[in-house]
Amino acid sequence: QMELVESGGGVVQPGRSLKLSCAASESTFRSYAFHWVRQVPGKGLEWMAIISHDGRDKYYADTVKGRLTISRDNSKNTLFLQMTNLRPEDTALYFCARTWVAAIGTPGAFDIWGQGTLVSVSS
Amino acid sequence: DIQMTQSPSTLSASVGDRVTITCRASQSIDNWLAWYQQKPGKAPKLLMYKASHLENGVPSRFSGSGSGTEFALTISSLQPDDFATYYCQHYYSYSYSFGQGTKLEIK
Numbered sequence: 001q002m003e004l005v006e007s008g009g010g011v012v013q014p015g016r017s018l019k020l021s022c023a024a025s026e027s028t029f030r031s032y033a034f035h036w037v038r039q040v041p042g043k044g045l046e047w048m049a050i051i052s053h054d055g056r057d058k059y060y061a062d063t064v065k066g067r068l069t070i071s072r073d074n075s076k077n078t079l080f081l082q083m084t085n086l087r088p089e090d091t092a093l094y095f096c097a098r099t100w101v102a103a104i105g106t107p108g109a110f111d112i113w114g115q116g117t118l119v120s121v122s123s
Numbered sequence: 124d125i126q127m128t129q130s131p132s133t134l135s136a137s138v139g140d141r142v143t144i145t146c147r148a149s150q151s152i153d154n155w156l157a158w159y160q161q162k163p164g165k166a167p168k169l170l171m172y173k174a175s176h177l178e179n180g181v182p183s184r185f186s187g188s189g190s191g192t193e194f195a196l197t198i199s200s201l202q203p204d205d206f207a208t209y210y211c212q213h214y215y216s217y218s219y220s221f222g223q224g225t226k227l228e229i230k
Binding site: 035044046047050059062095099104107108109110111113114115116 | 172
């Protein structure tokens with residue numbers, strides 16, 4: 001079964017940028033759409049963004065639209081999340097998750113998750 | 124955006140109990156609903172999809188029901204491994220919001 005490993009988290013000052021990565025263990029990576037989901041410590045899950053299997057289609061939650069960019073490199077089996085103008089309220093554990101569909105418009109639950117990478121925004 | 128509301132927020136129960144968690148959508152989502160289990164420090168785990176379909180490897184004591192706006196997750200006989208937080212999520216119409224979670228605690 002595919003495994004996902006996130007990286008790139010850390011402590012960053014407000015207003016700065018950060019790019020998270022999610023490496024997949026299989027080349028079937030290119031066949032699926034992927035999501036980013038975050039979780040403030042001790043709180044619930046918040047969906048952030050989705051990208052189609054080929055990277056052509058992307059969709060974002062209204063709360064982060066304009067500050068986040070989701071992308072992928074299918075040649076490297078890697079998903080990315082570029083975050084700009086970070087705020088203290090962006091402090092959270094960021095998960096990547098696979099959905100078993102290729103296109104954004106096709107409904108699919110999140111069947112494989114990484115363990116998350118922690119982002120802390122603080123001065 | 125579609126809002127998902129779970130109840131209760133916390134549920135205290137004993138091993139062997141039958142428990143039900145409910146989830147309400149602010150508008151109809153057909154049956155595009157998933158349930159996840161999350162333990163402290165771990166990623167969420169998919170339990171159910173399409174409201175009532177059991178994910179591979181998930182014990183049959185878990186079951187899901189509902190369609191439209193009202194959904195439920197039932198555990199028929201609680202096991203020690205089941206004490207965790209449960210989330211519902213819809214995946215309908217370019218929107219993937221989660222419920223606020225239900226923490227299942229040992230009584």
